[in-house]
Amino acid sequence: MANINDESVSKLIPTLGDDKIDMIAATSVLQIRASEIRQSQINWQSYLQSQMITQRDHDFIVNLDQRGHKDLPDKNPDTCAEVFLNLLTHISKDHTIQYVLVLIDDILSEDKSRVKIFRENRYINNVWQPFLNLLNRQDEFVQHMTARIIAKLACWHPQLMDKSDLHFYLSWLKDQLKMNAEKMSAELAQAEQVMLAHEKEHFAVEKITKHHQHKEKTATAEGPEKYSSLYSSFDELKPHEDLPPGLHQNNDYIQSVARCLQMMLRTDEYRFAFLSVDGISTLLSILASRVNFQVQYQLVFCLWVLTFNPLLAEKMNKFNAIPILADILSDSVKEKVTRIVLAVFRNLIEKPEDSQVAKEHCIAMVQCKVLKQLSILEQKRSDDEDIMNDVDFLNERLQASVQDLSSFDQYATEVKSGRLEWSPVHKSAKFWRENAARLNERGQELLRTLVHLLEKSRDPVVLAVACYDVGEYVRHYPRGKHIIEQLGGKQRVMYLLSHEDPNVRYEALLAVQKLMVHNWEYLGKQLEKEQTDKQAGTVVGAKA
Structure with missing residues (x-):
């Protein structure tokens, strides 16, 4: 599919821009930690001596990192991508991996077009794998800085991320x-x-004071602000020791x-x-x-x-x-x-x-x-x-x-x-006379939803109203009792007879009575019909 609406989205709200997202990120703990990591000095010579990196990789990273050759990624894009992926693959120390990831993120943030250094490298078969592997590391900074880099590589280049790699990455984001x-x-x-x-x-202490009522009103008025401030405080960046x-x-x-x-x-x-x-x-x-x-x-x-x-x-x-x-x-x-x-x-x-x-x-x-x-x-x-x-x-x-x-x-x-309340339609006898049969439409969708609410909802009002509706449906639709039983509604209503909320128990009892009364009315009509037939038979016999 084409990237429909992407341009219009970007025009509609400027905050969609990655620069804005990065501005927000600049105040985050992740970026504060990145600033600390930038101050580190990595001993690249030790990695060369232990043969964990090659001479070429060593020379490139030293020139870029320690000798200030900031234009190296643009001059030698193929080498740049290979060196960084080699470092991520062959070095195991968390702190060094953190440092390498910060370098990569800085290179991409300075110029979006640099994603092609990694995405268009002819010597790299799968650019995603080294990064996706880092998502499984224990170090949280490594995980989340890697995720940030993957998002930039995926979004700032016209070629889409491969489906299997994309599925893995999005699943990781969702789980995190x-x-x-x-x-x-x-x-x-x-x-x-x-x-x-x-x-x-606080309120217990207030009860023994002279101005209890006045203070209680003041405290109540302040309540919402206090709870609001609870959530607001989590939005403000604070020093680690204050959290x-x-x-x-x-x-x-x-x-x-x-x-x-x-x-x-x-x-x-x-x-x-x-x-x-x-x-x-x-x-x-x-x-x-x-x-x-x-x-x-x-x-x-x-x-x-x-x-x-x-x-x-x-x-x-x-x-x-x-x-x-x-x-x-x-x-x-x-x-x-x-x-x-x-x-x-x-x-x-x-x-x-x-x-x-x-x-x-x-x-x-x-x-x-x-x-x-x-x-x-x-x-x-x-x-x-x-x-x-x-x-x-x-x-x-x-x-x-x-x-x-x-x-x-x-x-x-x-x-x-799923948010039933005592709105006027529930109590309207006219509504139920005219519409009870319509609850059977679309494969009894509304009835199934009512039964589902009776089983899953924890809201007493929802349960009470659902019980009432089941009772009214049974009362106004001739085959209602049979259908409700088939859907498991009768069992759920009877279970609610022992609910802790008195209103739920009351409406459940009424619904059960309607289920039973409906049966009695049917039985009564049958008995009345049989009685009439017998009387008619007696009259005919007498005339004969």
Whole structure:
């Protein structure tokens, strides 16, 4: 496939440029560590004496590194690539590998066109293998500096990365993203527990003071800011000693991985390769967890780039993207996060070629209360022109979709979102009389979703509403009991009779009663029919 939309993406947001990404990276722990490594002095002579490198390799690296011949890569490109790959292959000491990787990264950063030194070398069969091997090293700086170099080699040259190597690299990025996000979430959760314990102790002390009520109100008002500051603090670069053990690494390396993806996903072929390694669902599962604002921004940015492809824009909500992004928009206190989420929403409406999909995305956004957030943003009137343009666009499209929305469309969207609540349609007898049979459409898709929610959801409101809906479906559709039993719904409802939440138990009990009453009504009608037949037979016999 051609690199469709790549030019338009670059023009739309300047931050896509690699120079901007590198500017962000310049303040990262990875780059601070690189600055420290640059100050090192490597004894290349010792490697020559131990015959780990050749005389040619020694002379080249000494001239480049210690004698200031910075133009050597351009004068002798073939030799340059061979020397660096030989060093990476034959030297095992972590510190020296770190130094060599920093040299390579500096050479590429000075001039993007230098990627051809490695990509177009006639003497190298596979330029990727030496770098991919380094991704398996134990040293994290080596891993992530290597990943950064691979991204530059893959993105700054017109020839695409080989499929097998690309698959390995993207899988590595995905796994690193997941692993570091889990560590960060655990750290945030732990920090939150500490804050909660502190608040609990704080309130306990306040209870014995004279001004308890006044102070309690003040503390409550400050609460959201305190929790907001918890997440904000993870976005600020701090000295290692000021951070909890290991946290600066998790925070930095997940950002480093995200930067690589920000570069890679501008190329259409790389986007589809990322989809094939389950990358999109990984991005969204991380965004649904606890990560800091910078990581949120970077990962949503990756989704935004992906949605410039019409096919991927159409698929995106299959991964539950809209509810997750709506939550981020609702909680966002950073303007750049708000801006990028709105940009994704706009693409999800503008880019799909199937107008029905665009309509479904609009309905899903309405269902996830995006209109409310747009109203809040409209009142704030941000100075950011992009934000306000997107707010106006989304407002117009979502309002139009609401006007065209039937009650069944609203209900179907709510069920598919998995976010059931006591909206008016659930309690409307007219709705169930007219639409109960429609729950059988598309292979009973909505019924299967309801049963799935009964099994998987941990939200008491969702469980209570799902129980109610199952009961109403059975009450208004003649064969409903049989279908619900086939789908395993009856068993799930009965299991919820012992749920810890009283509202769930109540709605489950009502649903079970409706399942049974439906049977009794049928049985009652049969008995009534038999009684009528008998009476008719007696009358006929008497007349005879």
